[in-house]
Amino acid sequence: xxCEKTKMEDLHKYLDEEMTLLEKKQFxxxxxxxxxxxxxxxxxxxxxALVQSTSHVEAPADFTANVMGKLPxxxxxxxxxxxxxKHPFILAAAVFMLLFVTSVSSLWSxxxxxxxxxxxxxxxxxxxxxxxxxxxxxxxxxxxxxRNGDVEIEGEVLGNVTVINxxxxxxxxxxIAGETNEINQILSWIWYExxxxxxEVVNVFNGKSEEARTNSAPFS
Amino acid sequence: xxxxxxxxxxxxxxxDQQAFAELVELYKDKVYQISYRMLGNVHEAQDVxxxxxxxxxxxxxxxDMNRKFSTWLFRIATxxxxxxxxKKKPDFHLDDPVGGTEDLTYYSQIAxxxxxxxxxxxxxxxxxxxxxxxxxxxxxxxxxxxxxxLEDLSLKEIAEILNMPVATVKTRIHRGxxxxxxxxRNS
Ligand SMILES: [Zn+2]
Numbered sequence: 001x002x003c004e005k006t007k008m009e010d011l012h013k014y015l016d017e018e019m020t021l022l023e024k025k026q027f028x029x030x031x032x033x034x035x036x037x038x039x040x041x042x043x044x045x046x047x048x049a050l051v052q053s054t055s056h057v058e059a060p061a062d063f064t065a066n067v068m069g070k071l072p073x074x075x076x077x078x079x080x081x082x083x084x085x086k087h088p089f090i091l092a093a094a095v096f097m098l099l100f101v102t103s104v105s106s107l108w109s110x111x112x113x114x115x116x117x118x119x120x121x122x123x124x125x126x127x128x129x130x131x132x133x134x135x136x137x138x139x140x141x142x143x144x145x146x147r148n149g150d151v152e153i154e155g156e157v158l159g160n161v162t163v164i165n166x167x168x169x170x171x172x173x174x175x176i177a178g179e180t181n182e183i184n185q186i187l188s189w190i191w192y193e194x195x196x197x198x199x200e201v202v203n204v205f206n207g208k209s210e211e212a213r214t215n216s217a218p219f220s
Numbered sequence: 221x222x223x224x225x226x227x228x229x230x231x232x233x234x235x236d237q238q239a240f241a242e243l244v245e246l247y248k249d250k251v252y253q254i255s256y257r258m259l260g261n262v263h264e265a266q267d268v269x270x271x272x273x274x275x276x277x278x279x280x281x282x283x284d285m286n287r288k289f290s291t292w293l294f295r296i297a298t299x300x301x302x303x304x305x306x307k308k309k310p311d312f313h314l315d316d317p318v319g320g321t322e323d324l325t326y327y328s329q330i331a332x333x334x335x336x337x338x339x340x341x342x343x344x345x346x347x348x349x350x351x352x353x354x355x356x357x358x359x360x361x362x363x364x365x366x367x368x369x370l371e372d373l374s375l376k377e378i379a380e381i382l383n384m385p386v387a388t389v390k391t392r393i394h395r396g397x398x399x400x401x402x403x404x405r406n407s
Contacts, residue, residue: 008394008398009394012393012394012397016390040401043401044397044398046404046405047397047400047401048369048397050350050404051350051354051369051370051400052369053347053350054347054350054351054354055347056249056253056370057249057252057253057256057257057326058249058252059249059251059252059266059269060262060266063244063252063266063270064241064244064245064248066266066270067241067244067248067270067273067274068237068238068240068241068244070270071237071240071274071277072277072278
């Protein structure tokens, strides 16, 4: 506590220049006559200067390496994505393999790839695009089964729609009362092949990376 | 500066672990400074500073990109330091010798590593004395004084780091200054 007339908070307010002009003038008048407050203020200024004079400390030289060595192992998917971004050539090779598998699979599916439809109502078959179209305003009373082609529904289907080796497209005005099923054996086969292919790529990569890590990172 | 930091954080969020090393490089000295000034011991400071970065890494998804990264990081470091102080024995004094082994302050460590001329030794002794007085402050005043006078942060930033109103930060700085004044005035 400074002198009897001054609150300690006032000294700090003055020090931090948080007083109004009037408060400041009054306090400065007091300072001229009060040795106690003047000394207190001087000591506070010296304290701050001393604290600020301590040089900044620096983290040890191996700090960053230590932190990096302690980070948890990256999630597989994230690691794989980062890896893919950094190795575009391998990615290109994988895409090539995928195309290769796709062409093999279309050979595998063999003949019988002609579009065919089962159902009753006014639909038409667009042979060039390989699409069955249910035009706007038309209603198919029962189920609709499409093989080896897609279906575009702009009108209504009151039964189920099943697409084998194709995809259904429902226009915004179109309506299907029943269920839509997509049976896509070739696609699922490709999907399965692709997944196992990529799984192997990732495994090979992981094995190598663990090895590289233990060689180049003595800290852990 | 902020744009660079944001870009690095985006990389880290996308899963590029190596990008995190750049963040550590940028902030390691400041984070280490906070933990060292709070704890007064190089080994503990290194421990806590490392832990702060590990927490930042594992919680990077919860960091709000619209806020200042340093504020978020310093908050983690300050909280970990305070936790560490709380876990110490209640009768533990910071100027007590630690475990009877070698001295563990920053300055004595530098002094042991290299031959120092006389005036440097005096300077280090002076700095060590000030550090000891800061470390002797109650932790709630200590954190406010460190963030204000050693990290040069604004009252608003300190308030965010310590999660308290600016008025409370001011009071703590005033009380901290008073306590230090009584200890340092006889120098
Ligand atoms: Zn007075």
